[in-house]
Amino acid sequence: EAGVVQSPRYKIIEKKQPVAFWCNPISGHNTLYWYRQNLGQGPELLIRYENEEAVDDSQLPKDRFSAERLKGVDSTLKIQPAELGDSAVYLCASSLGGIRNTEAFFGQGTRLTVV
Amino acid sequence: AQSVTQLDSQVPVFEEAPVELRCNYSSSVSVYLFWYVQYPNQGLQLLLKYLSGSTLVKGINGFEAEFNKSQTSFHLRKPSVHISDTAEYFCAVSEGQGNLIFGKGTKLSVKP
Numbered sequence: 001e002a003g004v005v006q007s008p009r010y011k012i013i014e015k016k017q018p019v020a021f022w023c024n025p026i027s028g029h030n031t032l033y034w035y036r037q038n039l040g041q042g043p044e045l046l047i048r049y050e051n052e053e054a055v056d057d058s059q060l061p062k063d064r065f066s067a068e069r070l071k072g073v074d075s076t077l078k079i080q081p082a083e084l085g086d087s088a089v090y091l092c093a094s095s096l097g098g099i100r101n102t103e104a105f106f107g108q109g110t111r112l113t114v115v
Numbered sequence: 116a117q118s119v120t121q122l123d124s125q126v127p128v129f130e131e132a133p134v135e136l137r138c139n140y141s142s143s144v145s146v147y148l149f150w151y152v153q154y155p156n157q158g159l160q161l162l163l164k165y166l167s168g169s170t171l172v173k174g175i176n177g178f179e180a181e182f183n184k185s186q187t188s189f190h191l192r193k194p195s196v197h198i199s200d201t202a203e204y205f206c207a208v209s210e211g212q213g214n215l216i217f218g219k220g221t222k223l224s225v226k227p
Contacts, residue, residue: 004158033215042119042205042217043159056214091158103149104215106158 002026004107006092012113018080021110025073025094032069033104034077035091043091049075050097082114117142117208121218129226130198136191136221138206148189149207149215150180159205165189176200201225 005024013019025032030051035043046065048056051072060067064083069075079086089111093104122137140146147166151159163174170182180191189206203222207215 040219042207042219043215044217045214048214093159103161103164106151106160108156108158111156 004092004094004105006090006107006110008110009108010111010113012115013082015084015114016081018078019082019112020076020078021090021092021112023075023077023092023107025075025092026105028096029094029105030072030097031095031104032075033091033093033095034067034075035093037089037091037109039088046077046090079112082112084114087112087114117146117210117216119206119208119216119218121204121206121221123221124219125222125224127224127226128196131195133194134192134196134200134223136204136206136223138189138191138218140187140189140206140208142187142208142210144210147209148180148182149209150174150178150189150191151205151207151217152176153203153205153220155202162191162204196223196225198225198227 007022032049034046037043047060047067049069052069067077089109091109093106095104118141120139128134149164150162152162153159162178163172165172165182173179178193182189203220205220206218209215
């Protein structure tokens with residue numbers, strides 16, 4: 001079974017440029033998460049989807065970040081415009097969902113460097 | 116609000132020695148607890164989880180953890196480590212709504 005797939009693995013952009021990350025979750029997983037992991041820190045939740053609905057986006061900086069999950073499968077996270085402080089690893093994860101099924105499976109992440 | 120504290124940012128240990136990585140959490144309700152491992156330039160892989168039942172949880176690669184409700188701890192242990200266990204380990208808590216709150220991580224360095 002394929003795991004969570006993210007692309008690209010690495011991205012280097014200049015500040016003020018836009019950037020987008022793509023995530024394909026494990027087939028059948030209703031819940032999808034985007035996390036940001038700063039250097040030397042643990043992952044921090046940006047947004048959680050249940051199917052196509054964003055049920056928790058309280059930590060998403062909405063002035064520059066946006067996300068979508070069309071048809072409740074793949075998801076895209078966008079930053080526009082990027083700032084130097086956005087340099088981090090962006091992790092996508094998915095799970096079956098449900099109150100007791102909280103085991104999340106993570107992709108390899110996208111390492112963003114803003115210069 | 117939930118929070119997770121990993122008491123050691125780095126733990127050096129010699130090969131075949133035992134190791135304990137400490138994790139404390141705070142929450143006002145019942146929680147689910149997890150340990151994840153992250154190898155360089157990789158995503159996170161689940162080592163083990165506590166949902167309910169026995170407080171001693173066994174995971175992959177010979178790791179185990181014990182849930183202690185009175186001390187709000189979930190320490191990770193391995194009786195004999197290998198070079199290949201060198202990685203960063205993250206403790207995480209969830210109140211069952213799906214959001215995982217992670218600690219800052221502990222870097223385990225196993226030396227020959």
